[in-house]
Amino acid sequence: MGNTISHYRKLKVIEFDGIATYYGQFISQRESEMLYSQMINWHLWNQNEIKIFGKKIKVPRLEAYFALNGEQYGYSGQNLEINPFPEFLNNLRLRISQCTNYPYNALLVNLYRNGNDSNGWHSDDERTLGINPSIASLSLGCARTFEFKHKQLNINKKIVLENGSLLHMYGPIQHNYKHQLPKVPNLEQTRINLTFRWVHPH
Numbered sequence: 001m002g003n004t005i006s007h008y009r010k011l012k013v014i015e016f017d018g019i020a021t022y023y024g025q026f027i028s029q030r031e032s033e034m035l036y037s038q039m040i041n042w043h044l045w046n047q048n049e050i051k052i053f054g055k056k057i058k059v060p061r062l063e064a065y066f067a068l069n070g071e072q073y074g075y076s077g078q079n080l081e082i083n084p085f086p087e088f089l090n091n092l093r094l095r096i097s098q099c100t101n102y103p104y105n106a107l108l109v110n111l112y113r114n115g116n117d118s119n120g121w122h123s124d125d126e127r128t129l130g131i132n133p134s135i136a137s138l139s140l141g142c143a144r145t146f147e148f149k150h151k152q153l154n155i156n157k158k159i160v161l162e163n164g165s166l167l168h169m170y171g172p173i174q175h176n177y178k179h180q181l182p183k184v185p186n187l188e189q190t191r192i193n194l195t196f197r198w199v200h201p202h
């Protein structure tokens with residue numbers, strides 16, 4: 001970003017077989033609070049179902065999906081309902097693009113109502129994301145631990161995703177690692193996570 005002095009804390013979480021970079025305080029406390037309050041009471045939240053071994057299971061979180069030009073996206077045998085990209089998130093989308101040097105045309109938002117909500121081990125490797133996708137993940141609300149594990153080697157990493165932070169995953173990371181956001185017993189607070197992606201039109 002030219003000579004701009006960045007105000008955030010930058011940390012490489014994964015550097016081998018893919019990259020994950022963490023930016024602490026990517027947005028200010030004030031902006032996080034504003035975004036959180038604009039999204040928490042959305043009528044758009046859905047508890048979607050996925051198919052595992054032919055059985056339908058509700059995912060343990062709420063989701064909302066947005067696309068700039070109607071790009072279709074889904075995982076585990078489901079297509080997500082497509083909403084138009086919210087105007088108030090467009091500036092943030094462009095700022096994140098400028099920071100990571102990747103374009104984004106789609107946004108999957110996760111709402112973890114409390115510590116009982118989670119996101120199990122997976123890779124963001126759907127064909128519609130293309131080879132070596134760039135996934136930029138902004139966290140709002142309660143801090144939660146995020147974990148990586150290498151698919152072949154004994155490499156495990158954990159990072160606490162704080163309010164206002166950005167985690168950028170790119171390179172072959174989705175081919176070589178899985179990630180998860182585990183449950184936290186007795187946690188009452190809520191977290192919203194925005195994952196910006198580039199979805200290739202069919």
Ligand SMILES: O=C(O)CCC(=O)C(=O)O
Nearest residue numbers: 110119124137181193195
């Ligand atoms: O909530 C998070 O930080 C993880 C989200 C995630 O893994 C995903 O949407 O694929």
